Amino acid sequence: MKPRLYALFSIAAILEILVATLLFQAPLLSAAMTFLGLNGLIVLILSYWHHSPRQVTNSSLKNNDEDEMEKYNANGIFDSTLQIAHQTLPVLRGGLNATSAKKTADIIMNIAEVPGIAITNREQVLTFLGVGCEYHQPGTKIKTEATKEVIATGQMKVVQTPQGLCCPSYHEGCNCPLKAAVIVPLKCREEVVGALKLYQVKEGAFSQHFVRLAVGLAELLSLQVELAELDRQRQLLTEAKLEALNAQINPHFFFNTLNTIISFSRTDPERARKLLIRLAGMFRQTLNRHGSLTTLRDELECVNTYVSLEKARFGERFQYIQDVPSSLLEYRIPVLSLQPLVENSINHGLLPKEEPGWVKISARLAANELHLRVSDNGVGIPQNKIPL
CATH class of the missing domain: 3.30.565 (Heat Shock Protein 90)
Structure with a gap:
């Protein structure tokens, strides 16, 4: 079956499930299926993009290496993103923290096989995996100016040289093998809460598939973080209501008993x-x-x-x-x-x-x-x- 036709059938199936759960008025089931359905739609949109390559405005992205295209071909990206979506779903249910970031990075590293990956919050590195140096240790303050710029502006950044990363360690003679990166903001309710960084060990242009992989993963992780936050707030609201109910055991009963x-x-x-x-x-x-x-x-x-x-x-x-x-x-x-x-x-x-x-x-x-x-x-x- 052709990829676009497969995507259309899959989208129709997901929408059918969502409509059915809403019609049956099952809130928990509906929430769960919405969670899965939205993730699925993101994956399918990514798949559609990868099967319909377009020119990237950044001229440096036009010089795609054939090996890169082979590695990040459309089918591979679709399968990888689908696996990552499935495996990170339970991991990020508790929100974005050092533990969930480490597990998420492990999943992405194993499936997407990128040379290096980092996930940050707004101030520090939550996790780093891959080749690199001691300056990327989890728990340390964000050092690269490129990452700070992405968090401040909410706009992704494609960095093709070590100088572009603006890492202070570069000027101190650091021999870190990471030379370039795609840095994409992670957002929750339109507010930047961190960044996802996919690194490469060579300078120069990235393939458009690699950039799309980074953007798609950041969108996916942002959605899961936002849904986790909504779930946390729903639990807090439920607990608050129960505490309020606890606190108001009928005052008439209390005074009548007295x-x-x-x-x-x-x-x-x-x-x-x-x-x-x-x-x-x-x-x-x-x-x-x-x-x-x-x-x-x-x-x-x-x-x-x-x-x-x-x-x-x-x-x-x-x-x-x-x-x-x-x-x-x-x-x-x-x-x-x-x-x-x-x-x-x-x-x-x-x-x-x-x-x-x-x-x-x-x-x-x-x-x-x-x-x-x-x-x-x-x-x-x-x-x-x-x-x-």
């Missing part, structure tokens, strides 16, 4: 003391929770404490039933996934009833998935409040 304890302090001081200990324990549990997950055991303890305090207020108005096998207690679930549901059942389902009712938590394992259910025999939701 009033109950005060009334018991006159008639039954010992019971008032126990209730006060339970209330303090419940809020201690809430404040000590960190992260978005907890064990089913801990969540049920929170529910048990809440129910015992509510029963102190309402006596035999409701019964609490817990049907949870002990083998499931260590499964991890989202924080505060049960207590608010039980609270709603009591306040809106059972208390409006004239006769006593019950609220029940049940747990089952089906197809290796934990199924939790909160049910009650309360008054239910009025038909006029149920959305159609």
